[in-house]
Amino acid sequence: MEALQLLTPRAGLRVLITGGASGIGLAIAKAFVSTGARVHVCDIDGKAVDALASALPAVTGTRANVAEAADVARVFDDVERELGGLDVLINNAGIAGPTGGIDEIDPADWEKTVDVNLNSHFQFARRAVPLLRQAPDGGVMVFMSSVAGRLGYGFRTPYSATKWALVGLAKSLAIELGPDNIRVNAVQPGIVKGPRMEGVIAARAKQLGLSYEEMEARYLEKISLRRMVTQEEIAASVLFLSSPAGSAISGQALSVCRNVETL
Template structure:
């Protein structure tokens, strides 16, 4: 089974690093026109330069006008929007919830939930206006299903994304499908933001994956593959699906 996105237009928020970069490259190698939306324009331009058909758009997902603009840019450049991947998001520094300040909580809901709302809203409007339908895929987290202590507010935001995805799938069908992926932790910028280190050592990785049947952390390509499948015609019967890309942690 070969998945093709030939002549399809795809936006990936946070598309220049981690899961987003792998996703941008996967869609690009499958024939898509890729709009790489990232707050780091230089890095987004570097990824776009490697792809057959791609543009970089500087996008702060906290800015409603920026989110509206990236969707408009995609439609103006390529004529339509077929797939919206709301991937951008960050954890807070791990620690007890009772020690967190309100500003951090507000920021978490803004970057992890409000940004997904904005991406879904403007993508759905564009898909409806062009009449061709489309697919939205949101990056949630296995933390939204199986929370661990220390990241309580992050866990809550990802639970919100899961519920948003399922509800919106019911609201927008049958023209627009809405799905999500729930990754396990990966050696990406997540580690830096959550734990304050660039990479986990072998001992920490072993402890973190001790209850994962597959026995390893998630790789960005694992997530990119899942997103591409959920967005593809092969998954045309799937909507409201929140796919655990977690090596089986959720069943332990």
């Protein structure tokens, strides 16, 4: 197989992306569609789901709160109806969670972050595995972790804790599911340009009494190339892991960042 073919996922792949109607999830959906994949997304924003499905005929969608078991079940009912099976699960849904010292964080905010960022990934994985076992070329599962899942992240402990947990989940499932020809990896984006990161910077700036620009500069000083990662760069890494070129890669946490050593 030629190198270019190795780097491109097989046309016709059936892909489910959680949190797939905006941000990184949307970039991943568009990237898969460009390779000829059939994509189903779920997202809590029903209007965004409808807009995406209208703009891209290869995409179907379900409005769902990934933290609700009944909604997860409904997503898989729709996946089986729309796609007739599953080859790739991209567990992307997540929230930023609260910013603050551990003694300041509301337990309800902690629990919500864990429900969305970790428990939902478990729920989708357990429902996806029976379908992925039937994937003709083997199944693929990708968990969207974070650079905060390999580094400490002060004042963002709920977020960081869940992202560390996703790496452990991915590595453990790779061992468990390898005999079923299912590859499982995690992707760890660095500081990603977009509205969510802008909100994080703004919250930290307010806490420290700094301007947004001053706080942004502090974040960029920690990055070797002094710029943020783009959503499209994250999507390209996910495509690689889902392509024949990634067929020998499982149980790994792939950092997509620019030499970030502290947050």
